[in-house]
Amino acid sequence: MRLFQHIFATFCAVIICAIFVASFSFWLVQSTLAENQFKQRRTIETALMNSMITAFRSRGDSGAREILTEWKDNPVSNVVFVIAGDERKDILARTIDNKTIERARSxxxxxxxxxxxxxxYDRFGEEYLFFIKGWDNRQAKRLPSPLFIPGLPLAPIWHEFIILSFIILVGLFMAYILANNITKPIRILGRGMNRVANGDLETRIAAEVGNRGDELAQLAGQFDxxxxxxxxxxxxxxxxLHHVSHEMRSPLARMQAILGLIQTQPHKQEQYIKRLEGELTRMDTLVGELLTLSRLETSNIPLEKEPLKLIPFLENLIEDSQSIAVQNRQQVVLETEAKIPANATVCANESYLYRAFDNVIRNAMNYSPEGSTISVHIRQEGKHWLVDVTDxxxxxxxxxxxxxxxxxxxxDSSANKPGTGLGLALTQHIIGQHQGQISAENVQPNGLRIRFSLPKAKAADKVRKKPA
Structure with a gap:
């Protein structure tokens, strides 16, 4: 059975059951109320008759007549009778059939x-019969009940059919609306999933589902x-894939050309082999960076980290960069604010973090002119250490x-520079693995600033690695 049919049938069953439960409850309430009213009325009737008997015993039939006259405005007095002597007549001359009198006397x-x-009996021995009309009724009279809808007033059966038909039609209509309201977004979601499965990744369904404000609308938004x-x-x-193909094709083409030159010019074999080694090195670097990038993007296993003192780490990094800086007639300097503690610590994977900073510093040296200075500035901001590399x-x-x-x-500024175009992408993923952020901005009059934001190590992180 389809979901719509299942929901529709369920709603119909619930509505029909609710109709009969409500009707039965109405009938039960009516019956209980009638029974309570009957008991209350019978109690009043009994009290009135007892008062009349007491008055009769003390003052004769005049006492009973007096009590009954006092109650004449109360409907209860209409059902309490006193039949005097053999004449079988009510003391107030009210009409009552002899058959009822005989039954009461018996x-x-x-x-x-x-x-x-x-x-x-009075003092002369004359008989007086006190009775409540309908004494033989032990419970309230049940009103006749309709066949299909108990609790409603008695009416011709075709009235019931009209009422039932109207209720069922309204119930079916409401059930259809409710079932359709629930299943329509699900059908839209199913069609959207089919389109995505067929390759149409531009599929969006939130607008079609509409602003319902419920879980199905949230599901549509999550689908989008x-x-x-x-x-x-x-x-x-x-x-x-496009860029990998392009980047791999270029060195392969050059290597193929070099092999051709080696075959045609064997006397220059050593020179061409060195060029071939250079191309192989570049290809190895490209493949290595691709593997690292893929591992960082797809791995669900976090990097192994330990407390790392930031200032000594940056000092070692800059010292390692000095050889290239000297060749380029450049300087790489570390600048720290006075309030930065010497033990400023981050929780990091040292080798990966080294690679991230090294990529940025090498880029800064590649794009800076001779005689320039690359500054590495560290400061703190709230719960983070900020490291700016400016070229x-x-x-x-x-x-x-x-x-x-x-x-x-x-x-455009790097079009003629060597490199794979993966360095900054790797750096961003590495910093992301350290719950940090990296951003770039131009500085005036010229230059580029790369800003690293790394969270400070917590106390628990600082004691994680104990000395051996």
């Missing part, structure tokens, strides 16, 4: 202690987010600045 003779029918992320992921993979190069256009951390993206 009942009183058989049940002398009854509170509903009683025989008394998933589709958008899938679209970006596939586009990224296609972009990556004196041409910078990056504002339009291209947001894209420099994308794999294989090369800005």
């Amino acid at each position: 009942f009183a003779m058989e049940n002398p202690k009854s509170e509903l029918v009683h025989i008394e 987010q998933m589709a958008e992320k899938l679209e970006k992921l596939v586009a990224k993979e296609r972009h990556l 004196n190069g041409p910078g990056v256009s504002e339009a291209q600045l947001p894209h420099i951390f994308t794999a294989f993206y090369r800005a």
Whole structure:
């Protein structure tokens, strides 16, 4: 059975059951109320008759007549009778059939202690019959009940059919609306999933589902987010595949050309082999960076981290960069604010963090002119350490600045520079694995500043690694 049919049938069953439960409850309430009213009325009737008997015993029939006259405005007095002597007449001359009188007298003779029918004698021995009309009714009279809808007033059966038909039609209509309201977003979601499965990653369904404000609308929004992320992921993979193919094709073509030169010019074999080794090194670097990037993007296992003192780490990094800086006639200097403690600590994987900073510093040296200074400035801001690496190069256009951390993206200023285009992408992923952030901005009059933001190590992190 389809979900719509299942929900529709369930709603119909619930509505029909609710109709009969409500009708039965109405009938039960009516019956209980009638029974309570009957008992209250019978209590009042009994009290009136007892008062009349007491008055009769003390003052004769005039006493009983007096009590009954006092109650004449109360409907209860209409059902309490006093039949005097052999004439079988009510003391107030009210009409009552002889058959009822005889039945009451017989009942009183058989049940002398009854509170509903009683025989008394005056001082002359004349018989007086006190009784409540309808004494033989032990419970309230049940009103006739309709066949299909108990609790309603009695009416022709075709009235019931009209009422039932109207209720059922309204119930079916409401059940259809409710079932459709629930299953329509699910059908839309199913069609959207089929389109995504068939490759249409631009599929969005939140607008079609509408602003319902319920869990199904939230599910549609989450579906759109998933589709958008899938679209970006596939586009990224296609972009990556395109650039990997291009980057691999170029060195392979050069290597093929070098092999051809070796065959045609064997006397220059040593020179060409060195060029071949250079191309192999570049290809190995590219493959290594691709593997690292893939591992960082897809691995669900966090990096192994331990407390790392930031200032000694940066000092070692800058010292390792000095050999290249000297060749380029450049300087790499570390600047720290006075309030930065010497034991400023982060929780990090040292080798990966070294690679991230090394990528940025090497880029800064590549794009800075001879005789320039690359500054590495460290300061604190709240719960983070901020490290700025600033060069004196041409910078990056504002339009291209947001894209420099994308794999294989090369800005105009780097078009003629060596590299794979993966360094900053790797750096961003490494910093992300350290719960940090990286950003870039141009500085005036020229240059580019790369800012690292790394969270300070917590107390628990600082004691994680105990000395051996």
